[in-house]
Amino acid sequence: MAYAIQIQKFGGPEVLTFAEVQVGAPGAGQIKLKQTAIGVNYIDVYHRTGLYPQPSFPFTPGSEGAGEVVAVGAGVTDLKVGDHVAYAGNIGGYASERLLPADRVVKIPAGITDQTAAAMMLQGMTARYLLRKTYKVDQDTTLLWHAAAGGVGLIAVQWAKKLGATIIATAGGMEKCTLAKSAGATHVIDYKSEKFVDRVKEITGGRLCDVVYDGVGKDTFPGSLDCIKPLGLFVSFGNASGPIEAFNPGILAAKGSLYMTRPSMGAYVATRETLHETANDLFDVVKSGAVRISVTGSYALKDAAQAHRDLEGRKTTGSIILVP
Ligand code: NDP
Numbered sequence: 001m002a003y004a005i006q007i008q009k010f011g012g013p014e015v016l017t018f019a020e021v022q023v024g025a026p027g028a029g030q031i032k033l034k035q036t037a038i039g040v041n042y043i044d045v046y047h048r049t050g051l052y053p054q055p056s057f058p059f060t061p062g063s064e065g066a067g068e069v070v071a072v073g074a075g076v077t078d079l080k081v082g083d084h085v086a087y088a089g090n091i092g093g094y095a096s097e098r099l100l101p102a103d104r105v106v107k108i109p110a111g112i113t114d115q116t117a118a119a120m121m122l123q124g125m126t127a128r129y130l131l132r133k134t135y136k137v138d139q140d141t142t143l144l145w146h147a148a149a150g151g152v153g154l155i156a157v158q159w160a161k162k163l164g165a166t167i168i169a170t171a172g173g174m175e176k177c178t179l180a181k182s183a184g185a186t187h188v189i190d191y192k193s194e195k196f197v198d199r200v201k202e203i204t205g206g207r208l209c210d211v212v213y214d215g216v217g218k219d220t221f222p223g224s225l226d227c228i229k230p231l232g233l234f235v236s237f238g239n240a241s242g243p244i245e246a247f248n249p250g251i252l253a254a255k256g257s258l259y260m261t262r263p264s265m266g267a268y269v270a271t272r273e274t275l276h277e278t279a280n281d282l283f284d285v286v287k288s289g290a291v292r293i294s295v296t297g298s299y300a301l302k303d304a305a306q307a308h309r310d311l312e313g314r315k316t317t318g319s320i321i322l323v324p
Contacts (some may be wrong), residue, residue, distance in 0.1 A: 001098075003114060003324065004095035005304045006058040010050030013305035013312075016061070016094075023097045026073035031102045033085065037094050038322040040299075040307045041151065047091065048308065051243065054091070061304075062093025063074060064324075066108060066118035070089035076102040086106045086279075088121035089266055091187055094304055096324035103272050106180035106279045111287055117321035120155065120293045121267070124282040126237070127156035129268035132281070134261060135211045135233050139164030144200060144212040144227050146220050147240060151319040157183040158291040164209030168203055170196050170220075172314055179317055196220070200227040211235060215310030217240035222251060230256030237263055281310065 004021045026032045040062075046052040047061045066086035069079055079085065079310040092098050108117045131137045137160055145160070147153050148169030160167050161184030169185035171177045177188040189199045200209065208229040214220050215238030228234055234252075236244060252258045269275040285291040296321035299307045310316050 002095065002097040003301060004060045004092075004098075005062070005301065006060055007048060007054075007064065007193070008058050010048065010053070013048070013221050013308040015048060016305045016308065018304075020107075021060075023095075024290060026071050026076075026099050028074040029076060029095065029305045030073040030099045031069050031079055031105065032071040032077060032097060032099055032170060033065070033105070034097050035067035035095065035118075036114040037066050038095075038301065038324065039060055039088070039118045039120075039122055040304070040311060040320045040322060041122050042238060042311065043122070044094075045312055046239070051239065060092045060094050060098075062095070063091055064088040064118060064122040065093045065098075066114040066121070069099070072086070072102065075121050079105070079107070079269065082124055084114055084117075086114070086117035086121050088125055089269065094190070094301060094322060096301065102202045106276060109228070109283050109287065112157055112283060115295060115298075115321060116286070116293045118152075119284065119295045119321050120286065123151040123319055124155050124286070124291070125269060125278045126265050127159050128282050129211060129265060130235060130237060130263070131156060131159055134235055134263050137163045137211070138164050141211065142166040142168070142204060142207070142209045144168045144170070144196075144209045144224070145185075146170045146191070146214050146216045146224070147172075147319045148180035148183070148188070150215075150240075151316075152215060152238075154183050154294055154318050155291055157185050159285060160184070162285065162290040166254065168209065170199055176317060191220070193311045197223045197226045205216055206264070207307060213237065215239075216241050217244050219255040222247070222255075225251065225255045228256065228258055230258075232256070232259040234258055234262065234287075286298050295321060297321070298323055
């Protein structure tokens with residue numbers, strides 16, 4: 001018997017309904033995965049609300065998971081029944097079993113559990129491409145990271161520290177700021193009680209940041225632009241507080257000939273080579289201990305709505321998972 005969360009219409013957490021589903025045999029090039037853990041990500045909220053609409057109903061949200069291969073389709077030669085694999089970016093994750101294209105999963109290396117893999121693939125590969133590809137962070141970089149105690153945030157702060165950067169981290173409340181600091185942030189700002197632009201100016205002595213990573217969106221715009229040096233980079237990679245409204249690109253000129261990008265992980269892991277390069281880099285930093293994956297919440301699959309309430313209610317830190 002297989003189960004999944006389904007969405008029949010866009011809306012609040014209540015539209016996440018638990019249903020029995022039929023999962024067929026894998027087709028050519030596919031595997032069937034019995035999932036042992038499923039990652040919960042902010043993108044799941046955008047899928048649920050329709051901010052990132054899906055083409056038809058019902059659909060199963062969730063873009064990340066891990067588990068055991070229980071069947072392989074024709075032509076699949078590099079995976080076998082019993083292998084433990086993980087994936088990120090393939091919608092349909094909130095399910096006990098599912099089919100996946102074999103070339104979009106990666107084997108989980110020894111020393112990493114399914115739960116850790118499910119918690120880190122999407123957030124960790126995002127941190128990786130943002131820090132290593134979108135902007136090449138190194139010891140000369142001063143960066144600002146918003147929502148640093150969240151899933152992507154806690155991984156990114158640890159990784160940026162390993163790269164030697166000066167990290168200014170924002171988070172909502174003292175407890176979250178303490179977490180970001182212990183993950184390796186050089187400076188922390190409680191953006192609920194402090195004006196983050198003023199604090200960044202103060203911390204950098206007016207020199208500002210080379211790059212600002214902003215997954216908060218509406219609430220931190222355009223303030224984030226005021227934290228960037230002339231010719232620096234604004235990376236708008238998410239919209240936890242809502243999307244940034246349309247603006248005149250002239251603002252980028254006025255604030256110092258800034259660059260802006262709105263990246264998405266899909267383009268950075270589009271080929272099998274880039275997927276493996278990104279995942280392997282992530283596995284390496286986790287196995288070395290440089291990046292610790294903090295799984296702070298585990299919910300039964302049928303309780304996905306509660307996981308969404310907690311995530312949207314800003315109650316979570318680090319990564320959270322569902323267990324089928
Ligand atoms: P988080 O665990 O970071 O949760 C979101 C956090 O955003 C909250 O904990 C909260 O932290 C902060 N936040 C600020 N304002 C709000 C608000 N109004 N409502 C809710 N939360 C708010 O989520 P993820 O790690 O899953 O994702 C982080 C961001 O990265 C998201 O925007 C997501 O869409 C984006 N993302 C982008 C990808 C890409 O390739 N472009 C891929 C993966 C994620 P606090 O209380 O500290 O403010």
